[in-house]
Amino acid sequence: MDEIIYGAPLGPRATEVIPTDNFELLLTFNNGEHRKFDATALFQYPMYEPLKNIGFFKQVKLDRMCVYWNDDIDICPDTLYEQSVPM
Helix, strand or coil, X not given: CCCEECCEECCCCEEEEEECCCCEEEEEECCXXXXXXXXXXXXXXXXXXXXXXXXXXXCCEECCCCEECCCCCEECXXXXXXXXXXX
């Protein structure tokens, strides 16, 4: 968590993501925390409609900043942390 943007430190960022059969993401963050994010809450938004397909959901990827599926579908790293629960 050494990164700073506009003078403020960034919040925790995912370093590992594992999709489950229950549309959850098991996450490891750079602060050592292991958390679970329930992605079904996203299904109400049209842009996340493709995630209802479990095959597509399981194609989740991770870069230095966020979790994403393609150029159109990603999740804000702060949202992932704030809306996930400790495991």
